[in-house]
Amino acid sequence: MSLRAMSSYASFEFELDRVIAIIEERGAKKIGLQFPEGLRRSALQMAKKIEERTGAIVLISGNPCHGACDVDESLRTHVDVLFHFGHAEIEPMNKVVFIEVRSDADVIPALKQAIKLLKGRRIGLITTVQHVHKLGEARDFLTKHGKTCIIGKGDSRVKHDGQILGCNFSAARVDVDEFIYLGSGNFHPLGVTLATSKRVIIADPISNEVREVEPEPILRQRHTIIAKALDAKTFGIIVSTKSAQTRMELAERLQEKALRKGLEAHLISMDEITPERLLSFKADAFVNTACPRIAIDDAALFKTPMLTPIEFEIVLGERSWDDIKFDEM
Ligand code: SF4
Structure with a gap:
């Protein structure tokens, strides 16, 4: 039996039978389910099917889920198995099973x-x-x-x-x-x-x-943000607490670079990085070493310039403006 979610043009396969088989094989009694936003509307139906077929207790994560790097750690501690839907595994994690969810759309x-x-x-x-x-x-x-x-x-x-x-x-x-x-x-x-x-x-x-793909609009936006950070004297360098996003060494390296240039730079450890949570820090600019999408996708929401590590090198004069790229892990 399969559980599928329909979008306007295609359906997505959730591998319900495989999920049930894993629960039975492991004799799991408490099950966690985690979905990214786009698949969350299938969560209740999935929970109901699992409860009906296995008698297990199901807890659904209501926390944000942006990628395979974003496992609900708190939920993981409370369940026997946590099924994380919609992403391919980045690193193996105890108790976590990644269910990738495939589209049947004709390519x-x-x-x-x-x-x-x-x-x-x-x-x-x-x-x-x-x-x-x-x-x-x-x-x-x-x-x-x-x-x-x-x-x-x-x-x-x-x-x-x-x-x-x-x-x-x-x-x-x-x-x-x-x-x-x-x-x-x-x-x-x-x-x-x-x-x-x-x-x-x-x-x-x-x-x-x-x-x-037309890269010019995003390049213009990034150049504007870099330009705004050129006069910054105090930087907040953000390090993620999510294990598959943590880049402590990079953050320390960036801090050292800033200090060598006579700038002030502080490391800030965070889980969810949102404009509201950064408001109280009186930095002139932030550098994000967590998920690279945050600086780009949420650019318009940050009141203070939010740079990627590559853009920070441009601000420091260590990289040319033409050599801008998206940050990678
Ligand atoms: S770090 Fe960001 S881009 Fe990479 S997998 Fe996680 S959510 Fe996706």
């Missing part, structure tokens, strides 16, 4: 349009975990149309070939003319185009929209 209609925008012959294929099982089919389609397709292998943070994260574009470090990104949203393909200086065509299998 071919979007690829048919995307192929018209390609200029090169060697094409890199990249995607997020929801569509990673469709990469083989996408490669076959493009090969039939005369393209050579490369699906890169990412580093140890990335579970699947061709998979990219908002904080890791290592699967895109391949010798190609340009990329097709199978997926929704701009952040991942923007990161790839900045990391590789190659064109990226977005082919969204869910909406069937196809477009080329």
Whole structure:
């Protein structure tokens, strides 16, 4: 039996039978469920099915969940198994089972349009975990149309070939003319185009929209934020308490760099990083070593400039303005 969630154009598979089998195998009595925002509407239905079929007690996490790096640690201590839906594992964690949740959206209609925008012959294929099982089919389609397709292998943070994260574009470090990104949203393909200086065509299998990534607007926004931080004298360097986001060494290195330039820099340890929680710190600018998306996605919400580590190097005069990239872990 499967449990599926419908979006307007596709459904997502939650692997209910596998979840039940794991619960029975482990003799688990207390189960935790954690979903990212986009899948949360399936939470109650999932909990009901698990309770009916296993008699276990189910606790659903209501806390934010942005990625596989964002396991609900408090809930983990209270349950026998915590099922974390929607993301591929970054690092193994005791009691946590990652259920990736795949989309059944057909990738071919979007690829048919995307192929018209390609200029090169060697094409890199990249995607997020929801569509990673469709990469083989996408490669076959493009090969039939005369393209050579490369699906890169990412580093140890990335579970699947061709998979990219908002904080890791290592699967895109391949010798190609340009990329097709199978997926929704701009952040991942923007990161790839900045990391590789190659064109990226977005082919969204869910909406069937196809477009080329345009990095200029985000670059303009980032340059404005960097410019605002140029006169800063006191920096708050943020370190995440989430284990798969913690970069203490980097934070200490950045602090040392600032001190060497005669600036004041303090390390701030945080779990959820929000504009409200930073308001009371009287820093002139912040540097975020936690999830790289925070500085970019929430840029408009921060009253004080929020820099990435790479942008901080530009502020310190150690990197050129042209060499701006998205931060990676
Ligand atoms: S650090 Fe950010 S981008 Fe990376 S997996 Fe976690 S939420 Fe996603």
